[in-house]
Amino acid sequence: MKLTSFGEKFTRKSGILELMDDLGNAVAGQGRVCMLGGGNPAIIPEIQAVWNRCLSELIQDGSGLEEALSSYDTPQGKQSFLESLSGMLKNSFGWNIGPENIAITNGSQSAFFILLNLFGGTDASGVKKKVLFPLCPEYIGYADQGLEPDIFTTCPASIEILDDFLFKYHVDFSSLKVGDDVGAICISRPTNPTGNVISDEEVRQLSSLAEDAGVPLIIDNAYGSPFPGIIFEEVKPFWNENTILSMSLSKIGLPSVRTGIIIGRPEIIKAVSSCNAIISLANGTIGQVLTESLFQSGEILDISKNIVRPFYNRKSIQAQNWVKAYMPVSADYRVHKSEGAIFLWIWFRNLKISSRELYENLKKRKVIVVPGEYFFFGLDQDWEHSKQCIRLNYSQSADLVEEGIRILAEEVDKALRQ
Amino acid sequence: MKLTSFGEKFTRKSGILELMDDLGNAVAGQGRVCMLGGGNPAIIPEIQAVWNRCLSELIQDGSGLEEALSSYDTPQGKQSFLESLSGMLKNSFGWNIGPENIAITNGSQSAFFILLNLFGGTDASGVKKKVLFPLCPEYIGYADQGLEPDIFTTCPASIEILDDFLFKYHVDFSSLKVGDDVGAICISRPTNPTGNVISDEEVRQLSSLAEDAGVPLIIDNAYGSPFPGIIFEEVKPFWNENTILSMSLSKIGLPSVRTGIIIGRPEIIKAVSSCNAIISLANGTIGQVLTESLFQSGEILDISKNIVRPFYNRKSIQAQNWVKAYMPVSADYRVHKSEGAIFLWIWFRNLKISSRELYENLKKRKVIVVPGEYFFFGLDQDWEHSKQCIRLNYSQSADLVEEGIRILAEEVDKALRQ
Numbered sequence: 001m002k003l004t005s006f007g008e009k010f011t012r013k014s015g016i017l018e019l020m021d022d023l024g025n026a027v028a029g030q031g032r033v034c035m036l037g038g039g040n041p042a043i044i045p046e047i048q049a050v051w052n053r054c055l056s057e058l059i060q061d062g063s064g065l066e067e068a069l070s071s072y073d074t075p076q077g078k079q080s081f082l083e084s085l086s087g088m089l090k091n092s093f094g095w096n097i098g099p100e101n102i103a104i105t106n107g108s109q110s111a112f113f114i115l116l117n118l119f120g121g122t123d124a125s126g127v128k129k130k131v132l133f134p135l136c137p138e139y140i141g142y143a144d145q146g147l148e149p150d151i152f153t154t155c156p157a158s159i160e161i162l163d164d165f166l167f168k169y170h171v172d173f174s175s176l177k178v179g180d181d182v183g184a185i186c187i188s189r190p191t192n193p194t195g196n197v198i199s200d201e202e203v204r205q206l207s208s209l210a211e212d213a214g215v216p217l218i219i220d221n222a223y224g225s226p227f228p229g230i231i232f233e234e235v236k237p238f239w240n241e242n243t244i245l246s247m248s249l250s251k252i253g254l255p256s257v258r259t260g261i262i263i264g265r266p267e268i269i270k271a272v273s274s275c276n277a278i279i280s281l282a283n284g285t286i287g288q289v290l291t292e293s294l295f296q297s298g299e300i301l302d303i304s305k306n307i308v309r310p311f312y313n314r315k316s317i318q319a320q321n322w323v324k325a326y327m328p329v330s331a332d333y334r335v336h337k338s339e340g341a342i343f344l345w346i347w348f349r350n351l352k353i354s355s356r357e358l359y360e361n362l363k364k365r366k367v368i369v370v371p372g373e374y375f376f377f378g379l380d381q382d383w384e385h386s387k388q389c390i391r392l393n394y395s396q397s398a399d400l401v402e403e404g405i406r407i408l409a410e411e412v413d414k415a416l417r418q
Numbered sequence: 419m420k421l422t423s424f425g426e427k428f429t430r431k432s433g434i435l436e437l438m439d440d441l442g443n444a445v446a447g448q449g450r451v452c453m454l455g456g457g458n459p460a461i462i463p464e465i466q467a468v469w470n471r472c473l474s475e476l477i478q479d480g481s482g483l484e485e486a487l488s489s490y491d492t493p494q495g496k497q498s499f500l501e502s503l504s505g506m507l508k509n510s511f512g513w514n515i516g517p518e519n520i521a522i523t524n525g526s527q528s529a530f531f532i533l534l535n536l537f538g539g540t541d542a543s544g545v546k547k548k549v550l551f552p553l554c555p556e557y558i559g560y561a562d563q564g565l566e567p568d569i570f571t572t573c574p575a576s577i578e579i580l581d582d583f584l585f586k587y588h589v590d591f592s593s594l595k596v597g598d599d600v601g602a603i604c605i606s607r608p609t610n611p612t613g614n615v616i617s618d619e620e621v622r623q624l625s626s627l628a629e630d631a632g633v634p635l636i637i638d639n640a641y642g643s644p645f646p647g648i649i650f651e652e653v654k655p656f657w658n659e660n661t662i663l664s665m666s667l668s669k670i671g672l673p674s675v676r677t678g679i680i681i682g683r684p685e686i687i688k689a690v691s692s693c694n695a696i697i698s699l700a701n702g703t704i705g706q707v708l709t710e711s712l713f714q715s716g717e718i719l720d721i722s723k724n725i726v727r728p729f730y731n732r733k734s735i736q737a738q739n740w741v742k743a744y745m746p747v748s749a750d751y752r753v754h755k756s757e758g759a760i761f762l763w764i765w766f767r768n769l770k771i772s773s774r775e776l777y778e779n780l781k782k783r784k785v786i787v788v789p790g791e792y793f794f795f796g797l798d799q800d801w802e803h804s805k806q807c808i809r810l811n812y813s814q815s816a817d818l819v820e821e822g823i824r825i826l827a828e829e830v831d832k833a834l835r836q
Contacts, residue, residue, distance in 0.1 A: 001685050002601065004539035004547060006565055011692040020493065020695055040490050051487055052477055059473050069469055072458050072673045075438065106524045106676060109699035121422035129422060144696045147424055147565060183420065255490045256703035258524060267419050274429040277438055278562045281527035284702045285674035
């Protein structure tokens with residue numbers, strides 16, 4: 001099969017694809033697997049009951065069913081959904097936005113494929129622009145999305161050691177340079193993989209750096225506030241005219257309806273809609289139809305605050321307690337302070353093996369995690385730290401998470417004795 | 419806003435985007451609009467009842483609901499759906515395929531974004547490959563999908579004049595050359611915009627041309643056999659190891675679940691899955707969950723043959739009768755023989771205005787069609803015929819289609835008298 005350069009780049013054995021094969025094969029295998037690798041959110045019974053109720057209403061209301069299944073949406077999204085969502089954001093946070101500030105995409109990943117390539121790559125005058133991730137490590141899913149090579153640049157986080165086996169990353173503003181070649185600045189908040197939440201003050205600083213450089217600040221808020229609310233710090237949702245905010249229905253419990261939400265200036269929204277039209281024609285509608293009344297009534301905020309957030313907060317604390325209970329202290333391990341998202345990010349400072357080898361050893365014992373090194377893309381320097389961390393999804397069932405952490409501790413112990 | 423070259427290409431006022439704006443504005447306007455422009459399929463009550471039944475089953479079966487909404491699919495698709503579909507195709511048509519021969523995409527348009535750029539564009543050795551469309555006119559949706567400029571080449575159809583105000587396009591094999599720069603051959607069957615169906619013999623010829631050139635033959639079967647069955651000619655579904663067959667759930671009545679289906683060799687499927695993972699992470703699941711039992715039982719074939727096909731056949735004949743009843747014979751018009759798909763393609767040989775001007779005049783009277791000239795992309799020569807045709811969606815409600823055709827006839831009459 002003879003492929004174009006696009007084809008070769010998008011199909012070669014990159015880290016993420018290799019890993020996905022592994023995950024697939026692990027699941028396909030026989031027996032019990034502790035699947036703490038992927039990004040699937042939890043199944044929360046109270047939330048499932050909400051979808052069940054919304055679907056039943058859809059069936060009773062014939063025209064709702066028609067809209068959800070049988071009519072193409074526009075490339076921007078469903079007008080009534082855009083109105084409900086912008087209304088809620090305007091009323092709750094005072095943002096000066098309307099439906100013209102929102103575009104829907106077939107999931108957050110598709111939104112970033114579009115955004116990262118709108119602002120990273122060679123422009124008409126031949127200048128190559130890069131997207132700057134000011135805090136490394138960052139989400140693995142961005143790493144392979146550039147149509148051109150090397151469109152990402154990043155800056156190692158500074159590390160603060162905390163009590164109680166914890167640590168925390170910060171944006172290292174002292175070494176952060178926004179060069180002329182930067183086309184956009186991008187952060188996730190809470191950050192996948194680490195659960196770090198950039199503070200309101202750090203966001204303001206990044207926002208003014210972006211404004212000074214004349215480039216947008218992109219914030220991936222897939223886990224954040226006001227929905228789904230998997231954020232345990234008291235921070236304010238942030239948007240201004242120079243910000244592109246990305247949200248999603250995935251982590252509120254609807255990953256397979258593929259509904260990404262972009263909030264930005266009308267010209268940004270037009271650009272995203274145009275890309276949608278050419279790449280996807282139209283967006284999936286069911287996520288929008290299913291949740292529209294929740295945005296209209298504001299129920300989505302209650303669900304996020306009173307069901308989703310406490311659920312994950314409990315799960316996170318429980319998982320951290322298991323780590324403390326099982327992990328050998330001699331590993332000199334640290335867990336990133338869990339401020340949001342659905343992962344524990346564990347840093348091992350004493351192991352004689354890399355996180356990749358630890359991952360392989362765990363896979364043999366049917367525990368699937370993600371080795372941290374994939375999250376350090378865009379770095380132009382070696383960083384030993386990048387081979388010392390793993391990501392673990394704590395949102396799965398309690399017995400699997402506990403068993404996975406117990407086996408992880410055993411493998412860490414084995415590695416220490418090598 | 420400073421964009422990359424990708425950004426400029428994908429957001430500039432191309433034909434299709436300008437048109438979409440028009441369509442959007444026309445709909446947003448006051449009063450009754452004869453919307454015969456877009457590609458939305460009909461709402462068929464018997465089919466809506468099927469979706470209603472399938473959705474109710476989903477709600478009753480809790481785990482079905484969970485699968486449909488709350489768990490990420492793999493980038494290839496849902497294993498049980500891939501098994502049901504490949505089983506049906508194997509048993510019904512004897513194709514030597516399994517789940518490893520099928521990948522799901524977020525709609526057919528996303529599938530073509532991937533496929534056209536896998537095979538059209540510069541390869542690693544610096545050679546620029548083109549996708550050859552052997553029959554021009556072709557589907558407008560492909561026109562802007564190339565990441566590189568000028569990756570399409572095409573060949574004007576030969577025209578056969580038929581009785582009863584009809585005509586038909588054929589592949590002009592005498593002038594069709596498959597040069598060294600061709601990376602794939604691509605057809606749609608039935609063809610959007612014209613309703614033409616390439617014969618079994620023509621498909622065989624194209625297949626061996628592709629095989630001789632060592633490139634795949636891509637067949638877009640979004641309207642075709644065995645499902646949704648909007649095809650009025652007796653032709654055989656076609657697939658072999660050198661063919662990439664694209665299917666869709668849109669025209670069976672599920673456009674907004676965005677479910678495209680690619681059937682090909684395992685290496686092709688792996689490539690499409692990889693692109694899915696990077697561009698979209700995962701596919702929408704609800705279309706697969708909703709229809710899986712219909713593939714399992716074969717009911718999808720009955721629905722296609724006994725409900726969908728006769729419905730559209732009646733609609734097509736009715737629309738053609740209105741054209742004959744209203745259209746001035748002095749326009750020397752011809753309708754493309756309606757062999758499938760949901761459009762009438764009308765050729766006006768005597769008008770003093772272009773199809774674009776006719777479109778503008780119709781828009782003023784709240785009748786939306788698509789001017790034909792957008793469907794002639796990739797041509798390297800002028801062709802007067804390209805400004806003489808319009809596409810009209812006949813699947814909408816009878817009164818709107820009749821009124822639209824009546825107003826079209828009046829505008830044609832006006833143009834003749836200019």
